[in-house]
Amino acid sequence: MTLSPSLYDDIFHHPCPSCGEKHKKTGRWFAIVARYHCLNCNAEILLKYPQKIAIFNAHSILKNKEVS
Numbered sequence: 416m417t418l419s420p421s422l423y424d425d426i427f428h429h430p431c432p433s434c435g436e437k438h439k440k441t442g443r444w445f446a447i448v449a450r451y452h453c454l455n456c457n458a459e460i461l462l463k464y465p466q467k468i469a470i471f472n473a474h475s476i477l478k479n480k481e482v483s
């Protein structure tokens with residue numbers, strides 16, 4: 416499992432672990448950033464490599480469901 420560049424232009428939804436606020440960003444953005452702050456509660460959200468993989472993986476599963 417890698418960070419597939421074919422998903423870079425897709426919009427991913429990532430909920431804040433603290434308040435559940437959904438953040439909409441592109442795959443490219445998730446691949447690049449190391450951390451961000453929640454727009455709602457200002458919690459710092461770390462995006463380490465395993466988290467990035469999980470986000471890409473979840474999105475790719477969701478995408479496959481939509482297609483089939």
Ligand SMILES: [Zn+2]
Pocket residue numbers: 431432433434435436453454455456457458
């Ligand atoms: Zn939050």
